[in-house]
Amino acid sequence: MxxxxxxxxxxxxxxxxxxxxxxxxxxxxxxxxxxxxxxxxxxxxxxxxxxxxxxxxxxxxxxxxxxxxxxxxxxxxxxxxxxxxxxxxxxxxxxxxxxxxxxxxxxxxxxxxxxxxxxxxxxxxxxxxxxxxxxxxxxxxxxxxxxVSGRTVSQVELRLSYRTRRGLLGRVLELCTARGFRVTDVHITSEARESGKVKEADVVLGLEGRTSAHPLVEELTEWEGILGVGLRAHRDSTE
Incomplete structure (x- = not known):
């Protein structure tokens, strides 16, 4: 044996x-x-x-x-x-x-x-x-x-922290489409939370476009009610 x-x-x-x-x-x-x-x-x-x-x-x-x-x-x-x-x-x-x-x-x-x-x-x-x-x-x-550099559509993730009940999410979506981006995904990463008397929420937007998203981030940082903005390249979906 x-x-x-x-x-x-x-x-x-x-x-x-x-x-x-x-x-x-x-x-x-x-x-x-x-x-x-x-x-x-x-x-x-x-x-x-x-x-x-x-x-x-x-x-x-x-x-x-x-x-x-x-x-x-x-x-x-x-x-x-x-x-x-x-x-x-x-x-x-x-x-x-x-x-x-x-x-x-x-x-x-x-x-x-x-x-x-x-x-x-x-x-x-x-x-x-x-x-x-x-x-x-x-x-x-x-x-x-x-x-394929410069010939394909770039995919990015836009992360936002914002104050709710102000219609900000709808305005952000309108701005993204106006700047030539296609919104592929909207994902709420955390439920609305209380901060004093103001409710806050986090959202991740999947964007596709042929232009840079950095000007979009710069504009959003100046909006009243936007608490934080982050941007990163979209991960390979097949991984």
């Missing part, structure tokens, strides 16, 4: 260790980006996939020579590919028109493949796929930004 010959030798432990290292690197990148699936999830998926492959290849040796018994090592691998979709699907969600979690779900899928490659005795392919992950996730956004 505890022998090191029947698929439990140094090679198999080395393959599990390599799957641990590569999936940890992918998970660390997702963790640093503060995504919903981070270091632990990717590491467990990678090591678990590698172990499934080890069991698929080495775990049924006792059936060799048994009459009527057939061993197909590809069956477990096929079930891993279909089963990992449940984890990936759970990471994707839609809020209004924004789809989030696609990139993270794809990295889960890739980490599973990396683990399977390591467990199946193809460590170089697993290492190459890990490098491809960093090339795509880190390198592609830089390239696409340069290619």
């Amino acid at each position: 505890f022998g090191t010959a029947a698929g439990q030798g140094l090679r198999q432990f080395a393959e599990l260790g390599l799957a641990l290292l590569l999936s940890l690197l992918i998970g660390l990148e997702r963790e640093l980006q503060q995504k919903s699936a981070g270091l632990r999830t990717h590491t467990l998926v990678g090591v678990g996939s590698a172990l499934f492959m080890e069991v698929s290849i080495h775990g049924f040796g006792s059936l060799t020579g048994v009459p009527g018994a057939s061993v197909d090592v590809s069956r477990v691998a096929a079930q891993i590919v279909s089963g990992i979709g449940f984890i990936g699907g759970g990471l994707i969600f839609v809020r209004r028109d924004a789809v989030r979690g696609l990139t993270t779900a794809a990295t889960i899928w890739l980490t599973c493949a990396v683990g399977m490659a390591c467990g199946g005795g193809l460590p170089l392919l697993g290492a190459g796929a890990t490098l491809v992950h960093f090339l795509v996730v880190r390198g592609f956004p830089l390239v696409t930004r340069r290619l």
Whole structure:
């Protein structure tokens, strides 16, 4: 049972260790980006996939020579590919028109493949796929930004703190559209709160436009009743 010959030798432990290292690197990148699936999830998926492959290849040796018994090592691998979709699907969600979690779900899928490659005795392919992950996730956004710079519609988030019951939100929306921006999302981040006898609220507006939003911010800071204005680039909706 505890022998090191029947698929439990140094090679198999080395393959599990390599799957641990590569999936940890992918998970660390997702963790640093503060995504919903981070270091632990990717590491467990990678090591678990590698172990499934080890069991698929080495775990049924006792059936060799048994009459009527057939061993197909590809069956477990096929079930891993279909089963990992449940984890990936759970990471994707839609809020209004924004789809989030696609990139993270794809990295889960890739980490599973990396683990399977390591467990199946193809460590170089697993290492190459890990490098491809960093090339795509880190390198592609830089390239696409340069290619489409100045030609695409910019997406920003405008954060406002304002006094309620003055019609300010409606006036802000009118100003945004008048300045050439399209309002894609209106999200109240906190309910109206009492500040003395004045109620205050926070709102996040998703804006799309071809011009800079900084003049818009400068004008809003001069409005009476606007308590705070913030601006930041819109996050990639597929992450």
